[in-house]
Amino acid sequence: MSMLFAWLAFVRMDLGELWFMSSCQMNRLRSSYFQKMLDVILWVGRSYKILLLA
Structure with missing residues (x-):
């Protein structure tokens, strides 16, 4: 479950970076x-994953 959340976060980060790189100064903030x-x-x-493994 935590892997899924981490994967979604990474995908969103990539999309966000592409979006904000092509945007103006306001969007950089x-x-x-x-x-x-x-x-x-x-x-x-990560904390959730550590708790599951513990």
């Missing part, structure tokens, strides 16, 4: 916000 959100999602996913 939004990009960093989404990047932080994705970092949190990945961190939660």
Whole structure:
């Protein structure tokens, strides 16, 4: 389950980077916000995986 979330997060990160790279300065600020959100999602996913393996 956590693998699925991590995979979805990575896919969204790739799509987000492509989208924001072709956008204006305003969207770059939004990009960093989404990047932080994705970092949190990945961190939660990793913690969940560690709990499952423990």
